[in-house]
Amino acid sequence: xxxxxxxxxxxxxxxVATGIAPASAGEKLRIGVEGAYPPFSWKExxxxxxxxxxxxxxxxxxxxxxECELVEQDWDxxxxxxxxxxxxxxxxxxxxxxxxxKRVDFTNKYYxxxxxxxxxxxxxxxxxxxxxxxxxxxxxxxxIHQCYMEKVFPDTELRLYGTxxxxxxxxxxxxxxxQIASSLQAEEGFLNTDAGKDFEFVGGDQFLLECHGEGxxxxxxxxxxxxxxxxxxxxxxxxxxxxxxxxxxxxxxxxIYGAEPGA
Amino acid sequence: MEPEERxxxxxxxxxxxxxHSSPVDFVIIAQHxxxxxxxxxxxxxxxxxxxxxxxxxxxxxxxxxxYRTPIVNQIIFGYVYVFRGxxxxxxxxxxxxxxxxxxxxxxxIFWPVLKDPLWCTLLTFVLNTxxxxxxIFRGAIEAIPYGEVEAAKACGMSSFQRTTRIVxxxxxxxxxxxxSNEIIFMLHGSVVASTVTIVDILGAxxxxxxxxxLAYEGFLAAAVLYMLLVLIITRGFKVxxxxxxxxLRPREV
Numbered sequence: 001x002x003x004x005x006x007x008x009x010x011x012x013x014x015x016v017a018t019g020i021a022p023a024s025a026g027e028k029l030r031i032g033v034e035g036a037y038p039p040f041s042w043k044e045x046x047x048x049x050x051x052x053x054x055x056x057x058x059x060x061x062x063x064x065x066x067e068c069e070l071v072e073q074d075w076d077x078x079x080x081x082x083x084x085x086x087x088x089x090x091x092x093x094x095x096x097x098x099x100x101x102k103r104v105d106f107t108n109k110y111y112x113x114x115x116x117x118x119x120x121x122x123x124x125x126x127x128x129x130x131x132x133x134x135x136x137x138x139x140x141x142x143x144i145h146q147c148y149m150e151k152v153f154p155d156t157e158l159r160l161y162g163t164x165x166x167x168x169x170x171x172x173x174x175x176x177x178x179q180i181a182s183s184l185q186a187e188e189g190f191l192n193t194d195a196g197k198d199f200e201f202v203g204g205d206q207f208l209l210e211c212h213g214e215g216x217x218x219x220x221x222x223x224x225x226x227x228x229x230x231x232x233x234x235x236x237x238x239x240x241x242x243x244x245x246x247x248x249x250x251x252x253x254x255x256i257y258g259a260e261p262g263a
Numbered sequence: 264m265e266p267e268e269r270x271x272x273x274x275x276x277x278x279x280x281x282x283h284s285s286p287v288d289f290v291i292i293a294q295h296x297x298x299x300x301x302x303x304x305x306x307x308x309x310x311x312x313x314x315x316x317x318x319x320x321x322x323x324x325x326x327x328x329x330y331r332t333p334i335v336n337q338i339i340f341g342y343v344y345v346f347r348g349x350x351x352x353x354x355x356x357x358x359x360x361x362x363x364x365x366x367x368x369x370x371x372i373f374w375p376v377l378k379d380p381l382w383c384t385l386l387t388f389v390l391n392t393x394x395x396x397x398x399i400f401r402g403a404i405e406a407i408p409y410g411e412v413e414a415a416k417a418c419g420m421s422s423f424q425r426t427t428r429i430v431x432x433x434x435x436x437x438x439x440x441x442x443s444n445e446i447i448f449m450l451h452g453s454v455v456a457s458t459v460t461i462v463d464i465l466g467a468x469x470x471x472x473x474x475x476x477l478a479y480e481g482f483l484a485a486a487v488l489y490m491l492l493v494l495i496i497t498r499g500f501k502v503x504x505x506x507x508x509x510x511l512r513p514r515e516v
Contacts, residue, residue, distance in 0.1 A: 170460075173360075
């Protein structure tokens with residue numbers, strides 16, 4: 001009996017320690033980030049997280065007056081982990097799409113930029129559904145780009161990878177004919193690096209509202225309206241007071257926010 | 264009659280229950296049965312080819328090891344040590360991402376093979392299982408009672424005859440239980456193929472999860488499928504062992 005009570009007490013302590021208490025003001029806000037998506041997020045050799053998403057997340061926390069903790073999570077499981085309360089919000093260049101809205105709520109966008117194909121220089125690839133038929137294209141699993149390729153390019157051989165970095169590795173080694181990703185990410189994370197010097201954008205902007213959505217937003221669990229609204233207010237604040245511009249200019253030459261909402 | 268008022272059909276009711284009430288959205292798994300079927304196909308293909316080719320490779324290697332053939336034995340030992348000493352995932356990454364980094368490799372005649380994720384996987388898995396199987400067979404050969412070899416010698420068999428008629432048939436029989444473990448390890452190990460874009464059973468599960476932002480439906484479906492395959496393999500081996508080990512069973516009085 002005594003042993004049973006001890007076990008029960010231990011279980012209770014464990015439950016409290018790993019407790020899944022709802023986040024409230026004053027408590028640390030945990031933010032899920034990816035860390036394998038330069039220049040939006042990447043990991044330095046010493047393990048520190050860097051990038052546009054990381055800076056934006058920190059600036060938003062600052063404006064909200066909350067102490068934040070970054071939690072690294074593979075892209076594959078980034079929404080399930082949010083729902084399992086491993087963190088309270090996702091700041092990871094996640095596009096606001098209908099399919100994702102079934103699982104999570106989104107803030108307003110914090111940037112918006114088009115997707116583009118990348119292929120070897122002089123490949124002469126025609127970035128149309130007919131021109132890409134039978135070609136192999138690399139895509140990160142579970143992204144808007146996978147959705148787009150399946151809907152618009154059904155005759156293209158799709159290769160799915162866990163991270164965007166793996167897609168670039170295989171593009172560089174010539175295993176795939178092309179890849180599709182966010183154009184800024186492809187430019188900063190690949191084309192402007194040594195590995196990507198023999199590659200270029202092919203075709204224009206690829207866009208389908210159903211897949212690409214209205215820009216990248218911050219995801220929170222369904223029904224957490226208070227948190228969502230405070231993020232929205234903070235996004236507006238950093239846009240207005242120049243914090244956003246300072247972060248933006250650190251990574252990009254143009255303003256990646258896109259059109260003002262309602263404009 | 265208003266269309267909204269009609270009762271939902273049975274199918275809709277099941278779908279609604281699956282999506283909203285059930286802890287596991289089984290309808291979404293069932294809707295993707297074709298993807299999982301392809302996954303089973305790839306898993307079986309990879310495991311079968313690796314085991315057959317790897318097994319065939321390991322036989323001469325095991326004999327050379329057991330008979331302590333000079334120099335050859337040391338080389339085989341080195342190979343076995345490397346492949347048993349490193350994780351399968353690391354081996355596959357080295358072959359797939361590692362070799363692709365070298366321009367010399369990309370320009371070589373091997374690139375058409377190494378370019379393909381399936382060939383990379385088969386190459387790695389064959390070398391991996393051959394290393395393990397070599398040690399299993401070597402152990403079995405060394406465990407043959409010396410009396411059997413002496414008897415063969417007394418009958419005037421040559422060394423080659425002794426090996427092919429007496430040693431190997433007995434050794435392979437005795438190795439069967441250990442080898443059935445290797446098959447199951449290989450089946451479980453084959454999941455690493457999904458990390459290099461191959462849609463095996465786990466790959467199908469991962470795609471399902473990431474497409475619909477699910478936490479475990481894809482993994483659960485994969486787990487059930489792997490369990491079924493293991494069940495079939497262990498059952499099959501039981502029958503096989505019964506047949507092959509008939510002479511080793513205690514005699515019925």
